[in-house]
Amino acid sequence: MRMRGHSAHDWPCDERYEPYFERLGLLPFVLQFKRHAPSINHGAMTALIDRWRPETHSFHLSCGVMTVTLEDMAMISGLPINGEALTGTTVSANWRDRVGQLTGVFPEPPEEGERDSEKVLHHWLRGERGVVCPPDANEVVVQQHARAYLWYLLTRVVFPDSTGNKAQWIFLDLLSDWDHKYSWGSGALAYLYRQLDEACRRKKGTSGMGGFVWCLQVWMWERMPVGRPEKNKTPPEGWVAHDGRYGEDPWRFPTIAYCWEMANVYTGSSVARYKCYINELDMLTHK
Numbered sequence: 001m002r003m004r005g006h007s008a009h010d011w012p013c014d015e016r017y018e019p020y021f022e023r024l025g026l027l028p029f030v031l032q033f034k035r036h037a038p039s040i041n042h043g044a045m046t047a048l049i050d051r052w053r054p055e056t057h058s059f060h061l062s063c064g065v066m067t068v069t070l071e072d073m074a075m076i077s078g079l080p081i082n083g084e085a086l087t088g089t090t091v092s093a094n095w096r097d098r099v100g101q102l103t104g105v106f107p108e109p110p111e112e113g114e115r116d117s118e119k120v121l122h123h124w125l126r127g128e129r130g131v132v133c134p135p136d137a138n139e140v141v142v143q144q145h146a147r148a149y150l151w152y153l154l155t156r157v158v159f160p161d162s163t164g165n166k167a168q169w170i171f172l173d174l175l176s177d178w179d180h181k182y183s184w185g186s187g188a189l190a191y192l193y194r195q196l197d198e199a200c201r202r203k204k205g206t207s208g209m210g211g212f213v214w215c216l217q218v219w220m221w222e223r224m225p226v227g228r229p230e231k232n233k234t235p236p237e238g239w240v241a242h243d244g245r246y247g248e249d250p251w252r253f254p255t256i257a258y259c260w261e262m263a264n265v266y267t268g269s270s271v272a273r274y275k276c277y278i279n280e281l282d283m284l285t286h287k
Contacts, residue, residue: 001042003213004209004213006164013149014145017150023178025181026079029079029184045213052197053200054196066223082181084180085183098172102175117166122167129149130152147175151172151175155167159187160210162208162209164208191212192212192215
């Protein structure tokens with residue numbers, strides 16, 4: 001299975017953008033993923049996805065049940081989890097004009113007979129705005145460049161579809177107000193769950209998977225270290241599971257992860273977090 005994991009290393013990030021990203025709470029995420037990301041182990045990821053159960057949103061492995069939690073998403077990605085949910089109604093009428101107002105470039109209308117998908121191709125966006133912002137640009141132009149860059153980064157890294165080459169309009173609309181706080185982390189988790197639900201059912205040899213696959217791979221490395229020097233190290237005895245009490249741990253509070261039409265219940269208390277044997281994926285991928 002082809003993982004649609006990309007980065008924004010082909011688009012220069014200007015330091016003048018950073019104050020706006022910080023107001024959104026997304027600066028830690030941008031600083032982490034603006035560089036060239038490491039390659040993805042497609043074979044190991046496919047073996048992991050084969051063991052995903054959409055009924056429970058968890059991986060069923062020989063050592064037990066595991067899943068990507070809200071804590072994992074926040075700690076790995078740097079995305080904020082406090083704020084409004086990524087849900088609601090987005091006005092799609094005249095969306096091309098809105099793209100022009102927010103980024104300074106206007107997408108071409110679809111050709112006759114083509115369906116309006118409310119998306120733009122990444123290579124078009126990069127070709128129109130993926131250059132260094134002029135040094136004498138005023139504040140409005142700098143903000144337009146910053147929005148275009150962040151739209152590109154979010155839809156390449158966190159919210160790519162299974163094709164991995166289009167930017168959805170709905171995520172640009174969320175960037176219209178720099179001071180509006182959203183729970184990007186819970187939205188990313190909900191989107192990843194939905195992509196896993198669909199990917200585990202695909203059977204074609206050319207199938208792909210979108211969502212935040214970089215976070216999933218880092219989580220896999222952390223929970224099931226594949227190819228690390230400690231490969232033959234004796235695994236820890238037993239496993240550690242949540243006993244069902246919330247206590248003072250905010251990661252275990254029940255909540256709902258929203259991402260537009262996707263809503264996933266994250267109970268926290270029902271998520272058992274296991275210390276998996278480190279040779280688990282070696283067995284799955286027949287290494």
